[in-house]
Amino acid sequence: MIGSGIDIDLIMMIAARAITFLLVIPIHESAHGIVAGWLGDDTAKKQGRITLNPFAHIDPLGFIMMLALGVGWAKPVPVDPSKFKHRRLGYALVSLAGPVSNFIAAFIGCLIFVISSCLLFGADNWDYIQGTQVQQAIFTLLMNFVSINVMLALFNLVPLPPMDGFNFLRAFMPASFDNWVFRNQRVLSTVFFGIIIIGSHIWQVRMVFAFIYNIVQWLIWMSVSWIPLLFK
Secondary structure: OOOOOOOHHHHHHHHHHHHHHHHHHHHHHHHHHHHHHHOOOOHHHHOOOOOOOHHHOEOHHHHHHHHHHOOOOEOOOOOOHHHOOOHHHHHHHHHHHHHHHHHHHHHHHHHHHHHHHHHHHOOOOOOHHHOOHHHHHHHHHHHHHHHHHHHHHHHHOOOOOOOHHHHHHHOOOOHHHHHHHHHOHHHHHHHHHHHHHHHOOOHHHHHHHHHHHHHHHHHHHHOOOOHHHHHO
C-alpha cells in the first residue's frame, strides 16, 4: 500500500489490463475485417476498422468492464454478409476469426516469453523474477498478453448476443430468427450486460469459466514446453 491508501498492486493490475487490452483488441477486431475482406466484403476496410490503432475499436463500456472484471469487448466490426458468396458460411467464418486470432496471439506470446526467458536466464532456470525490473515488467506484460488473449477468446465464444459465439450459431439459424435478432439488438445487448454483471457474482459461473480458461491456457503453455530443449 502507498501512503494514500491506494493498493499499488491493484494499480499495476489495472494498468497491465489496460495496456494489454489496447494491444489485443486491434488483433481481434482486425481479424474479423480481414476475413470479411477475403470473402468479398470490404466494409470494415472502408470504415478504417482494419488497423492496429486501438482507439478505432474501443467501446467505452467494454473497456471499463475489462479494467474492472478482466473481460470486455470492443465495437463490433461492420460486416455485410450479402457480399459473401456463401452468406451463412462466410458470416460463421468471420465470427470465428476474432477468437481464433486471440488464440494464435496467445500462442505467439508464449513463444516469445519462453524463448526470451531461455536466452536471458538459461534453459534450466528461466525464471524471469531474477531479471531486472524492466525485464520483469516486460515478462509480466507478456504473461498478461497471453492471459487476456485466452480470456477474450473464450469470452467471445460465449453463445450470447452480441458475442462471436452467438453470431457463429446465428449464421445457421433460420432467417426469421436472424430478423428477430436484428429488431431486438438493443434489448439483447442490455440483457447480455445484465447477465455478465449477475454471472460475475455467481461463483458457479465463475468456476466453470475459470476451469475452461485454465485448461486452455495450460494447453497453450504446454504447446511451447519443448522449446527449452533447443537451448540445452
